Amino acid sequence: MSFTTKDVVLKEDRPKTLLLQKHSDYLASYGLNKDDYEYCMTEYLRMSGIYWSLTAMELMGQSSRMPKEDIIEFITQCQDSESGGISASIGHDPHILYTLSAVQVLAMYDRLDAVDIEGIVRYIVSLQQEDGSFYGDKWGEIDTRFSFCAVMCLSLLQRLDAIDINKTVEFVLSCMNFDGGFGSKPGSESHAGLIYCCVGTLSICKRMDALHADELAWWLCERQLPSGGLNGRPEKLPDLCYSWWVMSSLSMLNRIHWVDKKSLEEFILACQDNETGGFSDRPGDITDPFHTLFGLAGLSLLGNTSIKPVNPTYCMPQETIDRLKLKPQILQI
């Protein structure tokens, strides 16, 4: 059996420069047509969609084009007074994912006063289990993504004291694998997205010392394929969003120089659509706000000066993190 490496080939006519204005226009008009099929189909994650769009616009210095008051009003309507949690959209149920997205948006707007903070704290505390893990909502799904949501959300609210940090860390560490990486539950396979969540959790809890940094950073730099793009785990195709999850993890590990920056930058730029604006998962595919954020955030980490500095732990503008006086841990080299 002959083996071929899964990868893409970058075409000659690909975009090679950063099309900032196009992306700003793309995001500013996204969601204006409420009957758009994709828009309707993704109502169940709307709160996260708002976070992706707003963060991308902030990084481009274009957030004045977003409907700030409408967004804040929307968020207040999505908080469930009984549980304290926040839902993805009006009429949907509360969940830790969307509670985080809402708090991230309000933090960027410096409008955390718009929601019942005690309620959010109460909701998150109620989701922590005895082994330190977190439910996503009252229905009991456990995933390290939710641990990350919990500590990130509480740290933005300056209320990390409300949960058991030692147990939180213990649970995350119980998800460490032979390759130094992390999955969603104990025993789950390593995956770049979950690695970002677990490393981010340890960064906020100041326990980066517990990582097997060299092994993990090596596994992460091996995500880079000949095209320059990054995949999420071995033998998979590259996807732009991994430019964020792999690079931000390497940033926190202080080993971003283990990846070839030039070819990664070429790959990221190739994922732009020079007609519609926005970024897609791979060159030539349809763009969306999710990949647009991670393309811009990835370029920011690579040092692109047309984009504002992004904080690798929080995936929010560094200036927001500075304003909140948060200092997530970065590993020494």
Place this chain on the structure above:
Amino acid sequence: MQKIQIKRKECTLDKELLELTGNVLSSNPDIYTLWNIRRDILQLFKKSNDNIEEMSQVYNAELHLTEYCLKINPKSYCAWHQREWVLLTRDDPDWQKELELCNTYLKLDERNFHTWDYRRFVVSQCKPSLKDEFDYTTEKLMDNFSNYSAWHYRSKMLVELYPDRKGGRPIEDSHHKHELKMVQNAAFTDPDDTSAWFYQRWLLGAVKTTIDLVNYTVTPTKNTFAFSKHVDKNYVSAKTKLLINNCVVNGEWVSCTGNCYDVLWIFQHSTPITKKINIKVEYEIDNGQKQIIQGVECKEMFYIGKNQIKFERNYSEAVIEELKDQLESCRQLLNLEPDSKWTMLTTTIFLHCIDAKAYHTEAIQNLQKLKVIDKLRAGYYDDLIAKWCIEKQLCSDYENADLALKFSFPSPVSSLPYLQYYSYCDSVDLSNQQLTSNIFPSLIVLQHCKKLSLENNNLTTMKNFPDLDLVELNLLGNEKLDRNEIELFTKKYNFNIIY
């Protein structure tokens, strides 16, 4: 959707709502709220219905819906979680059927981690023998070695089934050897598939590890203790005792960085440190034994205790024989394919594991070749060269009484691992490297350094420079450093700064 929301608001949790939500989920399985509603309905049905037969049918219909949804999106978190919920809620779960479902799905996509996670959930409930599950991974791997997911699952069961409890090693010898053979076979079957190479690297590193006290420094102003790994206050105070003239000294432990876990700890006490006193440290290692590390007065009132250090891995004879065999096979493959990154990297790792000292030059030359063959990861190979060179230099530096540190690297480095091993040095020369300002936090371990040179590096800012008790700092040859920033910096500190 609106009809659904109205019915829910009115609390009409009935069959019609079940039908409505089912229809929507069939085309969009990720609307989590609809699955929540279905669970509410099913719970209500159960409360008002004692008939196991009827409920069984309801649960079966639910499972049927999840299967339909998984066909559309086999990675739908919601659909998989619903399946879990039904299995945990019903009184008559058929775990064997679920295991077979996993087998079927894994035949379609052996890398779907949702399926593997679901399999682990089923296994945790019905508890088949671990050996059976282990054999399942063997079966999947024989079918296709390029199955990282199977290697990963295997790694968990290997250490659970065959640990070497007596020797304190993660994997018992004969099984360690067998796995090494199996993975080499897999790697050679297709040298371009990465899965087996990752598993092999893990096997090579799966040895007993220890936490060592590597050095301590006692002076009238500061007492520091350096460890090979990060430890916390409880560990340090329980395992380490400072003795002056054979009397245990009581004091307080403070971490060098202020973090709970650290590699360098400061011991604060009020016993005066003078000339010609007897200084010893007792350090408890993991079998309960106590190491005694004698302090030497290297200069007046400056006592240093250096422990025996080694970086070699502790393999058994059987494993070493296997490694030597495999090294030969790797060399042969390398002759046929000199540009094969994985063969070159693995050969190099074998050299380092079998005899780092004897093979040092060849290993470093290989890493430099790898910077060309695998140029995307040139930065990684640079740091690995630095790491192995420092390990070599440390072994000889710990044999001599020199208080000055100067690195000898084949090419300039951008990282400095093991710096806490040099915490006793009073003069540190880091000139002519490729260090950036990112290195500053790491320098905090140089607690006894008086003279520090960072001449000819790539510093861009003085931000985050650590609080050190220096006498002299050399910043010449860092072109990108802003003069104004340096001048502000010099006003802050009263040591001599050369720029």
